[in-house]
Amino acid sequence: MSHEAKQLSYLIIFRLTRSFAAGIIILVLPYYVLGYLHYSPFMLGMLYAAATLATAVFAMLFGYLTDLWGHKGTLLLSGFLLPLGAVLAFISGRLPILFIASMLGGFSATGSRAAGSVGGAAQPIQSAVIADLTSLENRTFWFSLFTFLSGVIGAAGLLSARLFNARDAFLVAAAVSAVGLLFLLPMKLSDGRGKLKRLKSAKVIGKFSLTAALNGLSQGLVMPFLIPFFVIVYGVPKSRMSVYGFASELIAAVAILIAPTLERAFGFVKGVAMTRGIGALLLLLLPLTRIFDLALVVYMLTPALRIAAIPAQQTALTAMVHENEMGRALAMNQVARLTTSASAVGFTGYMFDLSDIGLPFYAYAAITAVSLVLYFRFFGANPELRAE
Numbered sequence: 465m466s467h468e469a470k471q472l473s474y475l476i477i478f479r480l481t482r483s484f485a486a487g488i489i490i491l492v493l494p495y496y497v498l499g500y501l502h503y504s505p506f507m508l509g510m511l512y513a514a515a516t517l518a519t520a521v522f523a524m525l526f527g528y529l530t531d532l533w534g535h536k537g538t539l540l541l542s543g544f545l546l547p548l549g550a551v552l553a554f555i556s557g558r559l560p561i562l563f564i565a566s567m568l569g570g571f572s573a574t575g576s577r578a579a580g581s582v583g584g585a586a587q588p589i590q591s592a593v594i595a596d597l598t599s600l601e602n603r604t605f606w607f608s609l610f611t612f613l614s615g616v617i618g619a620a621g622l623l624s625a626r627l628f629n630a631r632d633a634f635l636v637a638a639a640v641s642a643v644g645l646l647f648l649l650p651m652k653l654s655d656g657r658g659k660l661k662r663l664k665s666a667k668v669i670g671k672f673s674l675t676a677a678l679n680g681l682s683q684g685l686v687m688p689f690l691i692p693f694f695v696i697v698y699g700v701p702k703s704r705m706s707v708y709g710f711a712s713e714l715i716a717a718v719a720i721l722i723a724p725t726l727e728r729a730f731g732f733v734k735g736v737a738m739t740r741g742i743g744a745l746l747l748l749l750l751p752l753t754r755i756f757d758l759a760l761v762v763y764m765l766t767p768a769l770r771i772a773a774i775p776a777q778q779t780a781l782t783a784m785v786h787e788n789e790m791g792r793a794l795a796m797n798q799v800a801r802l803t804t805s806a807s808a809v810g811f812t813g814y815m816f817d818l819s820d821i822g823l824p825f826y827a828y829a830a831i832t833a834v835s836l837v838l839y840f841r842f843f844g845a846n847p848e849l850r851a852e
């Protein structure tokens with residue numbers, strides 16, 4: 465086994481333990497907050513928003529540390545936050561402690577495991593490590609493999625959450641994610657440390673950050689509330705919702721395998737436009753109908769359509785920025801997405817509290833359309849993958 469493959473295998477195991485823990489937390493958090501602790505949907509939205517903002521701050525900090533301090537130390541530091549947050553959530557359900565736990569653990573649920581939902585502050589560093597250990601020719605394959613495996617294990621986490629009560633599930637998530645830290649210890653990474661200089665890739669980073677901000681705005685409006693939607697509108701119990709969540713995650717994981725084919729056939733821009741455009745149209749059906757089976761089909765397909773083009777998008781970003789700026793570029797992209805997502809999460813929590821469930825879905829479709837227009841304007845149908 466080559467050095468690069470060995471390091472990637474360690475990173476995959478670390479990633480999978482976090483995905484399993486994230487799957488558990490994503491399912492149980494709404495039931496814990498709404499059912500076990502009897503807080504309102506608005507308070508659930510505030511927890512998601514606080515976690516999202518905290519993840520943005522941590523992502524920026526870790527992005528700078530990655531370029532300045534190095535990959536391994538930053539990975540260890542960022543990886544510690546998820547188990548710490550889960551332990552705090554288990555220890556106390558008091559609201560101040562729950563806010564701290566959500567912020568440390570990143571219980572934001574603003575996207576897939578690939579895009580950095582629960583524990584998302586560690587995502588830019590992982591992407592930087594993958595980019596460092598791969599070539600441009602095979603990078604989309606590795607991003608796709610990581611995302612596929614994360615989806616499968618995240619689905620298993622969602623399914624296993626039905627075995628534990630809402631509180632104990634946090635302890636299980638903490639233990640599993642803590643085990644993943646052990647696999648970072650033997651990693652040997654070529655950490656290029658030095659002084660931070662002015663960004664040479666500022667222009668391309670700005671373009672990706674603007675589209676990320678719109679993506680975050682649309683994500684925050686709907687994605688964290690898909691499970692609460694079924695809890696509030698249809699009263700689906702946790703045991704059944706875990707099965708539906710498992711199926712949805714599994715479909716998304718399989719769909720991610722088409723990412724390299726999408727990139728070769730259409731380029732990342734057209735791939736993003738097709739998958740997210742169709743997904744936005746499907747989501748419009750949720751507030752317009754009360755047919756449970758139709759809503760369930762939309763829920764099953766939406767995550768797959770949302771993330772199918774992410775590996776190609778990650779490859780494009782890492783190819784267009786300079787190598788010693790990758791950590792900051794990925795962090796800025798994450799921060800742009802999460803900061804706008806936080807405000808959208810708070811808005812949807814308020815709307816759900818007022819029983820006005822439709823407006824966030826309509827806004828999601830409109831914002832997605834604007835973001836797709838910007839993708840074509842900024843990058844064209846087939847952008848040249850090089851740093852500016």
